[in-house]
Amino acid sequence: MQQAVTQWEIYTHTVQHPPTISGRVRILRGAYSPQLDVQRDVIVYLPPSYHDADQRYPVVYMQDGQNLFDAGTAFGGQEWHVDETMENLATEGIEAIIVAPYHGGEKRIQEYNPFPHVWRGKGQLYLDWLRDTLKPMIDRDFRTLPEREHTGILGSSMGGLISMYAFFHRSETFGFAGVMSPAFWIGSGAIYASLQDAPYVDGKIYLDNGSRETSARRMNALLIKKGYNPCGNLLYVVEQDAEHTESAWARRMPDALRFLLGK
Template identity: 40%
Template sequence: MPSLRSTLAPLLFVATLSVPATAADAPKVSTALPGVSLLGSPVEMPGLERKRQLRLYLPPGYATSGKRYPVLYMHDGQNLFDNATAYAGEWKVDETLDALAKEGKLELIVVGIDNGQEKRMTELNAWDNARIGKGEGREYTDFIVKTVKPMIDRQYRTLPDRAHTAIMGSSMGGLASHYALVQYPDVFSKAGVFSPAYWTAGQSVFDFVTTRPAPKDARVFLLMGGKEGPQMNADVKRMAETVKQTGHPAANTVLKIVPAAEHNEAFWAGELREALLWMFAPEDAKAASSK
């Protein structure tokens, strides 16, 4: 039987990501590039009686190209683009995508949804947890699909179909991203599931994925650090096997475990480029790379 310490360890280090900065923290210098902006005022979240700030990244050529772009929706918006707003370092999403655009490899619009700080653990979980609280993930995902996405598609030159729409996050955001892909297969065709906190959902998330197989063309990138704990590593391997048992093609699933990696933004930032290039690769290029 696992010790109490080993049982509570995931809760402790995942929960720390929901703690807001204090006034005593030293000011941080903004690292956001010109393509990043706050998207207006916080947006009302139907069914949750609260609002949430959105952050937007536009590719370097957006203003002059006239083109339409794929869209990636990401959780924990405060941590994506700017060290000044990040809790424990940023993902460097803007730096990574500016570089990919300059190389002619990938151009995306990214929409970051800020986390709810003390509400983060419940908003990003579609299932109830006795220690954490009642899950609000269904309402949160509905907010992205029914409020945020239509607004983005109206206001920006997007490619709104599922083939060009993805979702990504880490820890609780990894869990939320996998849930969104399965819950809304007509909206999302790709999910970046980084360091997923499947343990917060228990058996329910495995049953959910088993009984509602994702479309065969859906792409799932599962990432885990070897030092993120035995339970999280066991769970992501179990999920990869669960996805396989639903009949999902091996070419459309990645399970990457980085032995020396820990649960932090530096790890996720370092893996972002590879994940995005695989998720958004043209079908023929992805098929060739898997041979």
């Protein structure tokens, strides 16, 4: 069996694609998933104070790692500016480690789809990889706060779908979730039936969409009915005139992380 690479490197670039990186970013090339039998790169962003103190940090696992930090690898050259956002939030006293696996390319729609009966979804195996393989590696190699209340998951579109599913169905691992422009239409709305009878899970949920894309209003209503408090542990945002784009998620990222990571 192949073994996961354990050598974290400083994030570098090719001459053709200079990086647009702020802060300390590391990359693990070819991390192996025994659950999915695939390899992928994983990017880790470290807070500004990481090498100046001995403290431990909360961790946010974000989907679509190649789109988050570097315009040279991002879809359409539009990155989410997660590194710049985290550097700025650090000046407000909000710091966290960001763990960002690359998506599986053409297999992305399967890996972020938790419903095996819909297009042979493998999302549950993907979440098993995060929980059973990647998270133990991250907790071993970096100074994390490993408890669920300090561990979150975030993504957009299909990544938003798998993040919402993970919050309820991997609740022993993830204590908060960021769900941006979620693809809740997958499987004719299979996520609603999945969550309808799921027990209440303690933690924060950030949910959003642009006014020019499919609304997450139905999910917001379901979560309120389930007991989540719009003035406390649930924040639903609708950005006027925003579409389903990387740049829209970049704009909403600072407030999403303020809500999820702030006290």
